[in-house]
Structures are given as C-alpha cells and as structure tokens.
Amino acid sequence: MTVDYHxxxxxxxxSVPMSMIRAAEEAGLDGIGFADHCVVTTDEWLQTVKRAWGFNLDATYERRREGLAALRDHADVRLFDAVEMDYKPRDESEVAVFLDDAGFDYAVGSVHELDGTNVHNEGHFVDKSDAERERLVDAYFDDLVALVESELFDVAAHLDLVERNEALRGLATESQYRRVAAALEASSTVPELNAGRVRDDDGEIHPVPGFMDVLLEYDVEFVLGSDAHEPEDIDPCVAALEKFVATHGVPTTELSL
Ligand SMILES: [Zn+2]
Ligand SMILES: [Zn+2]
Structure with missing residues (x-):
C-alpha cells in the first residue's frame, strides 16, 4: 500500500481535487490525502498569511468534505480528508479544540513561521549574522520538538524546513537532530518523508541525509508526503520518495485510517 499523505x-x-485524484491514480498510488493549509493560531503574521492566501480550511472543511464524499465514487484511489495545520506552541489549545471539532481523518502539523516570517523567506535571513541565523535555526527546532511533544498531530511535516532556505541551509546541528529524533521516538506523531523540494534546482528530500542518518538510530518510522500542489508534481515526487526509501533503508509505516 502506497499513500501520499500530503x-x-x-x-x-x-489544484482542484479531481486533477490531483487522476494524477494519484496515474502514479499508481493506493491513497491520497488532502492536507490543505489551515491557520487557527493567533500569531499576527500567520493571520495575515491566512487572509492573503486563503489558508482558511477551518471555514471551508465541511464543503471540501462533501466534495470528497461525492468524488469517492469516481476515484480508484482511497481519498483522505486531512489538514496541514500551522503550529505555534502558544496556541496549542486553539489547535486542539479545532481538531477535536473538525474530526479529520488525520492531521499534519507544520512549523512554517520563524522570526515573524515564512521559514522560506531568504531575504529576511540573508543579512543576519551567522550567530543570529544559528540562533534562529535553534528556535525553529525548539518549535518542532514542541510540536512533536504536543501529540496534537498524526504527522510532523518536512522536519528540516530550514534547509529550503539558502540563508539557513546547513546550519542545523547534530544535537538538534538528536532532540527531534528522541522526541519522535517518545511520541505517537509520525514524521514525514517530504518531497516538497525535490523539483527545485537544489532538489532534496526532507529530512536531508545527515538528519536521516541520525533518525535511523532511533525507533522512528515514516510516512510519505509529496507536498504536491499541482497534479504533475505527484508522480515525480512519489518516485523520488520511493527511491530515497530504497537507497537509505528508511522504515515506513501507514496511518491506521
Ligand atoms: Zn508545509
Ligand atoms: Zn504542504
């Protein structure tokens, strides 16, 4: 069974769900999970993103759920009604209440915000000193460990999102990797092997091989996530994930759904 959970x-x-379903069928998947962005935290920058990008699945998930129910009769893959929630430690109770109410098949948790902006935002970090960038990478991993320890989510997304930003890339340390790995070993939250970056020029899977080597020392299994936004991303991303699993001997699992 191969499921793309993200x-x-x-x-x-x-893209529209039907186009993603057809692409999942063509990629030979058994299941596809729709984990649309959702912000319920009170973080000011995330609230701005929510309004600007429409990351408001909290307002629309029932409509999407009805749509997926109708599409199930026309799909040769299993469809999962999921969510990618932005996580900030101070908003755990808001997230918990929302997830309890909404009753998704599963929830993916993500740290996207760092220093009041997106972790991807190269311009924001490029002029900072080395010491400041190292401090911020540490702050990113603090939030990620808190996410894993919160037990709010079934899946922890793109563990080393800082690697997607050239200004932050390569600054993560082995002790940060070990903190995350130990937290995952003790948590019911499963990490994701994420292909959101493989089609970029500097294409790599999250987590990068050095992080994966550390994770493989711990009792941790992974689920697969293409993080595809367009149907044409699904097949190459799933192929890259499967190749990475085979090359690095990554233990994988499925969520019980
Ligand atoms: Zn994400
Ligand atoms: Zn995503």
Missing amino acids: THTNYSDG
Whole structure:
C-alpha cells in the first residue's frame, strides 16, 4: 500500500481535487490525502498569511468534505480528508479544540513561521549574522520538538524546513537532530518523508541525509508526503520518495485510517 499523505487542493494553494485524484491514480498510488493549509493560531503574521492566501480550511472543511464524499465514487484511489495545520506552541489549545471539532481523518502539523516570517523567506535571513541565523535555526527546532511533544498531530511535516532556505541551509546541528529524533521516538506523531523540494534546482528530500542518518538510530518510522500542489508534481515526487526509501533503508509505516 502506497499513500501520499500530503497534497494540496484549491481549498488552499493547490489544484482542484479531481486533477490531483487522476494524477494519484496515474502514479499508481493506493491513497491520497488532502492536507490543505489551515491557520487557527493567533500569531499576527500567520493571520495575515491566512487572509492573503486563503489558508482558511477551518471555514471551508465541511464543503471540501462533501466534495470528497461525492468524488469517492469516481476515484480508484482511497481519498483522505486531512489538514496541514500551522503550529505555534502558544496556541496549542486553539489547535486542539479545532481538531477535536473538525474530526479529520488525520492531521499534519507544520512549523512554517520563524522570526515573524515564512521559514522560506531568504531575504529576511540573508543579512543576519551567522550567530543570529544559528540562533534562529535553534528556535525553529525548539518549535518542532514542541510540536512533536504536543501529540496534537498524526504527522510532523518536512522536519528540516530550514534547509529550503539558502540563508539557513546547513546550519542545523547534530544535537538538534538528536532532540527531534528522541522526541519522535517518545511520541505517537509520525514524521514525514517530504518531497516538497525535490523539483527545485537544489532538489532534496526532507529530512536531508545527515538528519536521516541520525533518525535511523532511533525507533522512528515514516510516512510519505509529496507536498504536491499541482497534479504533475505527484508522480515525480512519489518516485523520488520511493527511491530515497530504497537507497537509505528508511522504515515506513501507514496511518491506521
Ligand atoms: Zn508545509
Ligand atoms: Zn504542504
């Protein structure tokens, strides 16, 4: 059974569900999970992103759920009704209440915000001193460990999102990797092997091989996520994930759904 647990539809910044379903069928998947962006934290910058990008699945998930129910009769893959939630430690109770109410098939948790902006935002970090960038990477991993320890989510997304930003890339340390790995070993939250970066020029899987070597020392299994926003991303991303699993001997698992 191969499931892609992390894709996006036009209920956030992805493509219409039917096009993603057809692409999942063509890629030979057994299941596809729609994990649209959703912000319920009170963080000011995330609230701005929510309004600007329409990351408001909290307002629309029931409509999407009805749509997926109708599409199930026309799909040769299993469809999962999921969510990618932005996580900030101070907003755990808001996230918990929302997830309890909404009753998704599963929830993916993500740290996207760092120093009041997106972790991807190269311009924001490029002029900072080495010491400051190292401090910020540490702050990113603090939030990630808190996410894993919160037990709010079934899946922890793109563990080393800082690697997607050239200004932050390569600054993570082995002790940060070990903190995350130990937290995952003790948590029911499963990490994701994420292909959101493989089609970029500097294409790599999250987590990078050095991080994966550390994770493999711990009792941790992974699920696969293409993080596809367009149907044409699904097949090459899933192929890259499967190749990485085979090359690095990554233990994989499935969520019980
Ligand atoms: Zn994400
Ligand atoms: Zn995503």
